[in-house]
Amino acid sequence: MTPAVKLAVVRDDARAAQAASDAWAASEAAREPLAAREVDRHRVRLVVIGAAPRLERFAALPELLRRGDLVVVNDAATLPASLPGRTEDGRGFELRLSGPIDAGRLFGVLLGAGDHRTRTELRGAPPPVAAGERVTVAGLPATVASAAGRRVELVVRADADALWQALYAAGAPVQYAHRPAPLALWSVQTGYAGRPWAAEMPSAGRPLTWDTMLGLTRAGVALASLTHAAGLSSTGDEGLDRALPWPERYEIPRRTVAAIAEARGRGGRVIAVGTSVVRALEAAAEHGELRAGSGTATVRLDASYRPRVVAGLVSGLHVPGESHFELLSAFAPVDQLRAGLALAAAHRLSSHELGDACLIVPA
Numbered sequence: 001m002t003p004a005v006k007l008a009v010v011r012d013d014a015r016a017a018q019a020a021s022d023a024w025a026a027s028e029a030a031r032e033p034l035a036a037r038e039v040d041r042h043r044v045r046l047v048v049i050g051a052a053p054r055l056e057r058f059a060a061l062p063e064l065l066r067r068g069d070l071v072v073v074n075d076a077a078t079l080p081a082s083l084p085g086r087t088e089d090g091r092g093f094e095l096r097l098s099g100p101i102d103a104g105r106l107f108g109v110l111l112g113a114g115d116h117r118t119r120t121e122l123r124g125a126p127p128p129v130a131a132g133e134r135v136t137v138a139g140l141p142a143t144v145a146s147a148a149g150r151r152v153e154l155v156v157r158a159d160a161d162a163l164w165q166a167l168y169a170a171g172a173p174v175q176y177a178h179r180p181a182p183l184a185l186w187s188v189q190t191g192y193a194g195r196p197w198a199a200e201m202p203s204a205g206r207p208l209t210w211d212t213m214l215g216l217t218r219a220g221v222a223l224a225s226l227t228h229a230a231g232l233s234s235t236g237d238e239g240l241d242r243a244l245p246w247p248e249r250y251e252i253p254r255r256t257v258a259a260i261a262e263a264r265g266r267g268g269r270v271i272a273v274g275t276s277v278v279r280a281l282e283a284a285a286e287h288g289e290l291r292a293g294s295g296t297a298t299v300r301l302d303a304s305y306r307p308r309v310v311a312g313l314v315s316g317l318h319v320p321g322e323s324h325f326e327l328l329s330a331f332a333p334v335d336q337l338r339a340g341l342a343l344a345a346a347h348r349l350s351s352h353e354l355g356d357a358c359l360i361v362p363a
Contacts, residue, residue: 034317034344034351036178044207045349047317047358049332053340055347058207058357059215061314065361067220068268070259071314074202074276075225077193080171080185081108081200081232085137091127095137095154096174099229100197100249104163106137108199109150109235116175116182120234121241126150138170150237174200174232178352188353197249198230203353204274204315222268224259226252228276228297233353244323247298250280254292260309269311271361275301275327281309303329312361317344317351331360 039045044058056064065071081097083106097108113124129135129152133144137154140163145153156163173188188201191210213223228250235241260270260281272278283297284290285308301307303326313331318324319341320334328337340358349356 033319033341035348035355036352037350038179038354039350039356041207042209045347045356047340047344047349047356049336049340049358049360050363051336053336053343055343056359059209059212061208061212061359062215062219062221064359065216065219065221065271065312066269068263068266069271069312070222070224070263070268071216071271071273072224072226072256072260072277072281072310073190073192073205073208073273074198074228074230074280075190075192075194076197076202076227076230076276077190077195078173078185078188078198078201079196080167080173082174083138083167083171085110085135087127087129088134093126095152096232096235097199098151098232098246099199101163101167104156104158104160105145106142106154106156108152108154109232109237109240110152111150111236116179117177119177120236121238123236138166140166150235150240176352176354179354192225194225195227197227198276199232200230201353202228202230202274202276204357206354207357208273208314222259222263224256226250226256226277226280228280230274230276245275245279245300247296248276248279249294250276250283250297251294252280252284252290252292257290257292260290269361270309271312271314272310273314275313275315275324278307278310278313278327278330282307285309301327301330303334305330307331312359314357314359316353317341317349317356317358319351328358328360 046056046058048054048056079097083095085093085095094111095108099107110126111123112126129144129147131144131146135142141157142154145155173183173185175183190205229248231246231248279297283295283299286299290309307330
């Protein structure tokens with residue numbers, strides 16, 4: 001390609017990116033610039049974010065990465081985190097777990113009247129509860145250990161077997177108002193899910209099927225995992241939502257730390273599948289060298305943050321105003337993110353937890 005042709009291509013790419021960015025800016029007035037339907041995990045499309053965004057099939061991910069790269073996934077299984085409850089005087093509520101179950105202790109938020117057809121922020125206020133009060137959750141007796149507005153900690157008065165049986169019998173995954181029918185628990189699991197730690201699905205990994213993972217290994221891209229307790233995306237309380245994501249537990253195996261060191265040693269990039277993986281790895285390296293083990297991710301990422309471990313990211317589609325959009329801006333300029341969203345909107349791609357995806361990798 002001659003220098004003149006190269007210059008023409010660069011100019012065309014720049015014009016395309018600017019046009020897409022302008023289109024997104026114009027579409028921001030729309031309440032729903034992206035679709036909100038569920039996409040079959042085998043048919044997810046992928047917006048490649050860059051100077052000139054382009055659209056690919058998610059299944060083409062092995063072709064979009066480099067030999068020697070390392071893909072890190074979150075293997076947390078999704079809990080049946082939506083649990084029916086009742087106060088001692090018979091008033092109903094929904095408890096949404098916000099993290100893993102710890103020795104019979106349930107941490108979460110309370111919601112009031114409404115069901116999955118009602119947007120979380122439009123749900124009725126829950127009945128007030130106070131520390132020491134007795135309630136019933138998933139048919140089991142429990143005591144309120146602490147309460148701060150909608151946030152509660154409950155202690156279930158049952159053994160571990162009875163608690164887990166009740167959760168899976170009475171509970172359901174967190175539901176989304178944009179879906180016409182309730183979600184089944186199996187439909188919000190990744191293909192490699194392990195420990196039930198996630199309050200909501202680590203959804204960036206949903207389209208990462210075994211076929212695609214096999215394609216990655218055949219392309220010379222390694223795979224590793226960690227476990228991160230992905231939390232709630234919404235609580236129904238504006239003040240609580242502004243603080244999302246909350247501190248979340250993670251555990252990083254030694255083999256994953258070793259795989260990251262090996263990838264970097266051969267010049268490969270660490271590609272996180274999901275923002276929960278980013279938070280775990282960046283938190284584990286916050287005070288120096290990346291270390292294996294357990295911890296709590298409190299780091300908040302935005303356009304001013306410079307990632308220490310993660311070079312690239314596979315994520316769902318998130319729009320300005322969402323906490324996840326701020327995290328994406330740590331990996332790409334806002335104008336490139338907006339250009340990618342404009343392209344997604346033009347092709348009627350779907351956002352939300354069960355929708356399409358994006359890929360951000362360094363050039």
